[in-house]
Amino acid sequence: MASPTHSIMIIDDHPIIHDGLKTLLASEEALSIDIAASSAAEALAILATITPDLAIIDLSMDDSDGTYLIQKIHHQFPKVHMLVYTMSEEKLFGERVASAGARGYVMKTSRASMVKEAIYTILAGDIYFSPKIKKRVLKQKIGRGRGPNSALDTLSNREMDIFNLVGQGLDTVNIGGKLNISRNTVDTHRINIKKKLELSSGKALDRLAYEVIMQGKMPKKKA
16 A cells, blocks of 8 residues: 655745755655745645645745744644744744744754654654754643743744844844834834843844854853
8 A cells, every 4th residue: 555645835935945845855755745835925825725734834934924924824724734944043943933833843954864854753743853952842841841941032932033133134124024013113122132131232132143143152041
């Protein structure tokens, strides 16, 4: 008896990623990659009519934050498993996307074999995160979380989105445009982020965000 074919959906605003994943998985007879969306709005519209077994999702979408998209899919289409496939470091977003409903996390710089392993692991009913993140996710599920692992864990999902974009060098106007929120809202979030991270100025926030997002340096855990 032939193995069942699993339907895969790609949600990414870069066509080259669509083509790359299709090429990568073309030889996998158990996988069918014939659904793709280039925006969150398009993805939700497609999912209203089609239910793939797995959605591969980028965290950086032009019309939406990936974490919020994951939350929407998880609540509206709970049968769809989700794998995050992104350039952002897992240590920054792994636990957040797991809480939102994602089943795994792979960086776009990972080996092809890791991407395939993640897909088959999730389709088999397991989760695919690094051992450290997986341990924390499982602790959360049984109510044994130990609180923030770093100062960044005190930020809300939206605050973390803004912190991420600040680290990439975007100014307030561009952040507001990307997240579809007003400049005043961005400024309010920046103030809250500074308070939570105990930063004295906007420049200090810009510097820390750059060090974390672009250089991979993590702030120390708050006492």
